[in-house]
Amino acid sequence: MTNLTEIVIDIRPQTEFLQGHKQGSVHFDGLASLSERQYELPETQQAMMMVHNTTQTLELQAWVQSKGYNKVQFQLWSEAFEQQLKQDHEFATGKSLAYAWRPSALVRRFVEQVSAPKDRVLVRGLDIGCGSGRDLVYLAMHGWQMTGIDLRSEMLEKAQALATRQQVSISTWQRDCEQIEDPFSDLADASVGLIHVARYLHRPIFPVFNRLLAPHGYMVYHTFMQGCEVFGSPNNPGFLLAPYELAKVFSDYQILLDEVITLADGRPMSAFIARKK
Numbered sequence: 001m002t003n004l005t006e007i008v009i010d011i012r013p014q015t016e017f018l019q020g021h022k023q024g025s026v027h028f029d030g031l032a033s034l035s036e037r038q039y040e041l042p043e044t045q046q047a048m049m050m051v052h053n054t055t056q057t058l059e060l061q062a063w064v065q066s067k068g069y070n071k072v073q074f075q076l077w078s079e080a081f082e083q084q085l086k087q088d089h090e091f092a093t094g095k096s097l098a099y100a101w102r103p104s105a106l107v108r109r110f111v112e113q114v115s116a117p118k119d120r121v122l123v124r125g126l127d128i129g130c131g132s133g134r135d136l137v138y139l140a141m142h143g144w145q146m147t148g149i150d151l152r153s154e155m156l157e158k159a160q161a162l163a164t165r166q167q168v169s170i171s172t173w174q175r176d177c178e179q180i181e182d183p184f185s186d187l188a189d190a191s192v193g194l195i196h197v198a199r200y201l202h203r204p205i206f207p208v209f210n211r212l213l214a215p216h217g218y219m220v221y222h223t224f225m226q227g228c229e230v231f232g233s234p235n236n237p238g239f240l241l242a243p244y245e246l247a248k249v250f251s252d253y254q255i256l257l258d259e260v261i262t263l264a265d266g267r268p269m270s271a272f273i274a275r276k277k
Contacts, residue, residue: 007042007100009034010051011060012077022051022085023092026100031059038067039132039158040101043264047071048100097166103138104198105261106222106271111142114218114256114273115194121216122193126184128177129200133159133170136196140168144194147171182208190214197221201239206249213276219253221246221272225260228267246272253277 010017010025011034017027028034034041042048050072052060057076064072075081085091102108123145127136130148132155140146140163148159148170156172163170177183181204192212201223209219226242229235247258253274261271 007046007048008051008098009041009048009100010077011056012051012053016053016077017096018094020082020085020091020093021096022049023090024098025051025092025096026098027096031056031063034063039134040099040162042100042102044068045071045264047073049073049075051075051077053077099166101134101162103135104222106220106257106273107135107138107196107198109257109271110218110220110273111139115142115144119216120193122191122214124192125194125196126192126212128195128197128205130159130172131155131198133162135198136170137163137166137168139194139196140170141166145169147173149173149175149177151176177205178202182211184208184212187212190217193217195219197223199223201241203238210250210276215276217276219250219272219274219276222261222270225268225270231265231267241270246270246274250274 008022008025009028010021011028011030014027014029021027028037044067048069048071050060050064052074054076061074082091123143125139125144125146127139127146127148130136130150133148136146136148136159148156150156151174153174156174159170159172175183183205189211191214193214194217195209195213213219224234224240226240228240234240244258247255253276255274257271257273259271261269263269
């Protein structure tokens with residue numbers, strides 16, 4: 001896995017990449033692939049090295065500038081660079097499973113500090129509103145049997161593609177969680193060990209989460225809180241959590257974490273982890 005403080009993106013054609021690359025590089029097959037999979041890149045303020053060949057130089061530099069990445073080191077693949085990699089024992093061939101994307105800080109914290117495999121009663125998990133699937137795939141990479149739920153089929157396709165590249169298996173369901181009282185009536189009570197929700201709030205579904213979670217199952221929730229409206233979006237009160245709202249909703253759970261975190265743009269977000277007693 002690529003060290004996320006030293007992300008290396010290589011956009012040379014696949015045939016060139018397979019013949020040799022910097023160890024731990026993340027491969028995108030050309031600039032078109034980089035554009036299509038931009039959701040797999042880190043934040044624009046993340047420092048990165050971008051490896052390219054001579055035919056890609058100008059177009060890549062223009063693309064990076066247009067997307068707002070301001071900490072990019074451009075590295076032309078050359079015989080000298082290849083020899084330096086070999087000298088430093090950083091030369092590799094073949095495919096790479098390295099990735100540049102990051103899961104959310106809360107999911108990473110959950111995996112590293114809370115979710116010990118021996119403590120899991122059930123390994124089945126749901127990711128509600130999974131989007132392009134970074135958190136979903138990261139949880140699958142750490143042993144959870146994940147199903148991603150989203151209204152948008154294009155997001156589910158991205159999530160499946162991301163899982164394939166990381167060589168993990170996920171399921172995806174295209175569902176509208178707001179049209180019926182229980183959008184998961186086909187799932188048995190206490191059949192899920194983890195429910196993860198990010199940047200989505202539909203309060204009527206809270207009792208469904210409680211029904212689905214098995215005893216000792218985890219609820220991991222992070223979404224926008226009151227105070228975001230001063231930044232412009234979201235500003236609908238229906239999409240904003242009040243302070244300690246989740247702790248009240250899940251008051252009979254063991255609250256493991258209930259904090260407010262601040263995004264880079266200043267908006268407050270919940271960081272909530274609870275375990276069903």
